Amino acid sequence: MRISLFITCYNDTLFPHTGKAVVSVLERLGHTVDFPIDQTCCGQMHFNTGYRRAAYPLAKRFVSIFRDAEAVCIPSSSCVAMIRDYYADLADENHDQELAADLRTLLPRIFEFTELLTDCLHLEDVGASFSHRVTYHASCHGLRSLHLGDKPIRLLRHVRGLDLIELPNSDRCCGFGGTFAVKNAGVSTAMLEEKLDAILGTGAEICTACDNSCLMHIQGRLHRHGADVRAMHIAEILASENREREGTP
Amino acid sequence: MSREAILGRVRAALSADRSAESSPLLSYPRTGTLNTEERLQMLEERLHEYDARVFHCPEQALAQRIFEVLSAAGRLRIIHPAALPTSWHAAQLDWTPDSPGLSYAEIEAFDGVLTGATAAVTESGSIVLQHGPAEGRRALTLLPDYHLCVIFENQIVETLPECFDRLKANAAAPTTFISGPSATADIEMTRIKGVHGPRFLDVILVTRPSNFPKLTFQ
Amino acid sequence: MTLITVDPLKAPSFPKAAAELLRDTQLRRNVAHATDVIQHKRAALVAEKSDWQALRTAGAAIRAEALRHLDRYLEQFEKQFTAAGGHVHWASDADEARRIIAGILHDAQADEVIKIKSMTTAEIDLNRSLESAGVRVYETDLAELILQLGHDQPSHIIAPALHKNRHQVRDLFAREMHLPDLADDPPALTEAARLYLREKFLKVKAAICGANFLIAETGSICIVESEGNGRMCLTLSDTLISVAGIEKVIPTFAGLEVLLQTLPRAATGERMNPYNSIWTGVTPGDGPHNMHVVLLDNGRSNLLEKEITRQTLQCIRCGACLNTCPVYRQTGGHAYGSVYSGPIGAILTPQLFALEHAQSLPYASSLCGACYEVCPVKINIPEVLVYLRSRVVDKNRNNLSSVFSQERIGMKMMARIFLNHERFEKAQRMARIFEKPFIGQDGWIHKLPGLAGQWTAARDLAPIPAQSFREWWRGRKASQ
Numbered sequence A: 001m002r003i004s005l006f007i008t009c010y011n012d013t014l015f016p017h018t019g020k021a022v023v024s025v026l027e028r029l030g031h032t033v034d035f036p037i038d039q040t041c042c043g044q045m046h047f048n049t050g051y052r053r054a055a056y057p058l059a060k061r062f063v064s065i066f067r068d069a070e071a072v073c074i075p076s077s078s079c080v081a082m083i084r085d086y087y088a089d090l091a092d093e094n095h096d097q098e099l100a101a102d103l104r105t106l107l108p109r110i111f112e113f114t115e116l117l118t119d120c121l122h123l124e125d126v127g128a129s130f131s132h133r134v135t136y137h138a139s140c141h142g143l144r145s146l147h148l149g150d151k152p153i154r155l156l157r158h159v160r161g162l163d164l165i166e167l168p169n170s171d172r173c174c175g176f177g178g179t180f181a182v183k184n185a186g187v188s189t190a191m192l193e194e195k196l197d198a199i200l201g202t203g204a205e206i207c208t209a210c211d212n213s214c215l216m217h218i219q220g221r222l223h224r225h226g227a228d229v230r231a232m233h234i235a236e237i238l239a240s241e242n243r244e245r246e247g248t249p
Numbered sequence B: 001m002s003r004e005a006i007l008g009r010v011r012a013a014l015s016a017d018r019s020a021e022s023s024p025l026l027s028y029p030r031t032g033t034l035n036t037e038e039r040l041q042m043l044e045e046r047l048h049e050y051d052a053r054v055f056h057c058p059e060q061a062l063a064q065r066i067f068e069v070l071s072a073a074g075r076l077r078i079i080h081p082a083a084l085p086t087s088w089h090a091a092q093l094d095w096t097p098d099s100p101g102l103s104y105a106e107i108e109a110f111d112g113v114l115t116g117a118t119a120a121v122t123e124s125g126s127i128v129l130q131h132g133p134a135e136g137r138r139a140l141t142l143l144p145d146y147h148l149c150v151i152f153e154n155q156i157v158e159t160l161p162e163c164f165d166r167l168k169a170n171a172a173a174p175t176t177f178i179s180g181p182s183a184t185a186d187i188e189m190t191r192i193k194g195v196h197g198p199r200f201l202d203v204i205l206v207t208r209p210s211n212f213p214k215l216t217f218q
Numbered sequence C: 001m002t003l004i005t006v007d008p009l010k011a012p013s014f015p016k017a018a019a020e021l022l023r024d025t026q027l028r029r030n031v032a033h034a035t036d037v038i039q040h041k042r043a044a045l046v047a048e049k050s051d052w053q054a055l056r057t058a059g060a061a062i063r064a065e066a067l068r069h070l071d072r073y074l075e076q077f078e079k080q081f082t083a084a085g086g087h088v089h090w091a092s093d094a095d096e097a098r099r100i101i102a103g104i105l106h107d108a109q110a111d112e113v114i115k116i117k118s119m120t121t122a123e124i125d126l127n128r129s130l131e132s133a134g135v136r137v138y139e140t141d142l143a144e145l146i147l148q149l150g151h152d153q154p155s156h157i158i159a160p161a162l163h164k165n166r167h168q169v170r171d172l173f174a175r176e177m178h179l180p181d182l183a184d185d186p187p188a189l190t191e192a193a194r195l196y197l198r199e200k201f202l203k204v205k206a207a208i209c210g211a212n213f214l215i216a217e218t219g220s221i222c223i224v225e226s227e228g229n230g231r232m233c234l235t236l237s238d239t240l241i242s243v244a245g246i247e248k249v250i251p252t253f254a255g256l257e258v259l260l261q262t263l264p265r266a267a268t269g270e271r272m273n274p275y276n277s278i279w280t281g282v283t284p285g286d287g288p289h290n291m292h293v294v295l296l297d298n299g300r301s302n303l304l305e306k307e308i309t310r311q312t313l314q315c316i317r318c319g320a321c322l323n324t325c326p327v328y329r330q331t332g333g334h335a336y337g338s339v340y341s342g343p344i345g346a347i348l349t350p351q352l353f354a355l356e357h358a359q360s361l362p363y364a365s366s367l368c369g370a371c372y373e374v375c376p377v378k379i380n381i382p383e384v385l386v387y388l389r390s391r392v393v394d395k396n397r398n399n400l401s402s403v404f405s406q407e408r409i410g411m412k413m414m415a416r417i418f419l420n421h422e423r424f425e426k427a428q429r430m431a432r433i434f435e436k437p438f439i440g441q442d443g444w445i446h447k448l449p450g451l452a453g454q455w456t457a458a459r460d461l462a463p464i465p466a467q468s469f470r471e472w473w474r475g476r477k478a479s480q
């Protein structure tokens, strides 16, 4: 399958390894990855902060770039939610029938990374190996908009050597919320602090999620506390391969 | 006048939307799936959860059962709706029929109240009073600290929609759903039974269909 | 005690109020405990209901239908209620509602009134206006009594005193009810309230309530409650006034069969709350003979035009969105500067009271969506929040201080950058250069200037990697 990667603006800039990991998983599974170089941002930040007018041309841009893709893979649940939940509204309020029509045909081909693996490629075991204690934080948009449910968990369960530890209240928001983290920094930090207590309580070495924005938030506080738990996107775990097989135990 | 002003604003705001006329198509389960015995059993469980006590008896033993329950509870001076069947009165107790002349303070002073019901709902564990002849005015089941309610098997429905089907005919009558004794959780979410309504609720389930015409539904 | 006004016209912005409340550790513990308890009960009862989603959908449809033809249903309610011997009044705003109510009480020669918990009367600040007109008001809901005696403000729409714990309530009751030996266990406190109020129920002849639902088809009012204080007020009074927002109407009696399944489960985690009362106008020989309904607009009709805002009025005030909200959990209700708090407050307040006064509320959410998930009438609160944010941005477009605000400039710049991928790449490179001076010895960023400083106040930031994904991709392509 030819899979077009929408890396998202912040992954492109801040988390290139996540993108590399996605490419490595998909290529390992025998698929071709395509990266339309003129992509930028889905418009989520503008839309969610109230700059709806600025989000519209970005939505248009995204759709025109990916209109003909066989499948689009997005390693960020909140960006997928933006496209699924709100692009139609943007088309509607700007009376853009062309966008609406293109969107309708494109939407079924848009997948969050773990959705692509489970729903589209029907896989749970992607041949990964990762010998660490891992806990999973269910990012809000993945959970409630994409209804990822236990898809990421099923993928993690098939990773050889991985010790998955349940995160208490894993469905509770970490407090990131985009500009919420700066506009309501106090509340955001209080929420984050609860999330950190839960993560540290698991004794996990790694906290993973389907969204680097939450992970950046969590990692930022972990580092401030000097905790040596690492935040890591699920794609990076699924990309890691069996070192034992290569003969290095 | 504000009536016209408000309706005017409402109409103006909604006018654009009137063309797309469609009354909502509602689909949710309306009827239950339990058999009579299961229905009874679940009702009993639910009533227990609400701290109500549940007793059983066949219809012909009702008066005797009423006597047993009331006397064991130490409730001897009982008020009841004026039209309550006299066959329910156990001779040994002190019965007072409700009358318009009774003040609220007088009603409150009784040991308890005995009534029938219009329906009971298994799923929610509710008893429904709808101002029927055996139910009386609402103050009766509110002021005394003890309420004994007699429910006949054929009055028990499983779901709330089934209950509303029965209430519809008399929809304008004062209707009270009682689902356990009054309670509050306003302090630290700790459920405390017995605030302002009767603190004690006992129920007698009459396990054979009654022929008492006012209490049955066709 | 942290007392923050819940008058939207005077309240501080959400972040300001929140900052103060976040320091009140006792309050935060109380709120977290209470919401945890209700949430768990709710989750268990929703889980046992296999038709829960169908009921949510039906509930949403019933409420949406009522609003779509609100004028028709209001008129139908008025006709039926009047035919049954009741009186219907219409109030455009809070002031008119207060005047109508004062007039009814005056005509009934009532100088005392017992009240059932009602958010609508809190919205119009009824108690204060009645007291200043010489009418003594007795709140009879336990939580409302706690607030009234403590001169406190509601912090939750279902359990308005959940920010208080038993010790705080004991001290208050001991002082106000002159019970120095009162114990601090909830049963003792509840008993104290029972005795305190009993005498009022039997003595006071006028009562004020809200309405959970007004039923157009039959002209009935439905009130859902737990303690029995509602039944006391609405059965024993001679004069009864129900104050209801115009949105409270539902088309049919049978609609209750849906909403009475979802409301108690969502609100208190019960299959059914202890008491529901449904009555129609006046019933000879049973209950009040002087029955009034005040239909209150107070800004509601402004929400009707657009469907996206209209859904706000579908709310049945169950409070589930508050209990599940991770933001509410941290601050409690007072931070929302209105009697309506939590997610529903964050969308309702800015729409009911002019947006100017509540600009920070649509931003008081991380958009996590938990509220939408639990809402028994499917109000898409995040969708309304982001819509209201856009209204705030639009409104400030020409406001000078905002034109020069860091946020607006930043957003404008970013929007331009994102329109062209070459520009975007350049910006990525610039950002790497810009952040250099802020990178600490350990290779992390600990302090940033401006808005971003809010981030680094509590969190570190990893520096931007030397190579972006697209740079890596291009290099890889070239070498292939």
Ligand code: SF4
Binding pocket: C266, C314, C315, C316, C317, C318, C319, C320, C321, C322, C344, C371, C374, C375, C376, C377, C378, C379
């Ligand atoms: S918005 Fe929904 S969840 Fe929140 S109080 Fe209203 S009905 Fe309940």
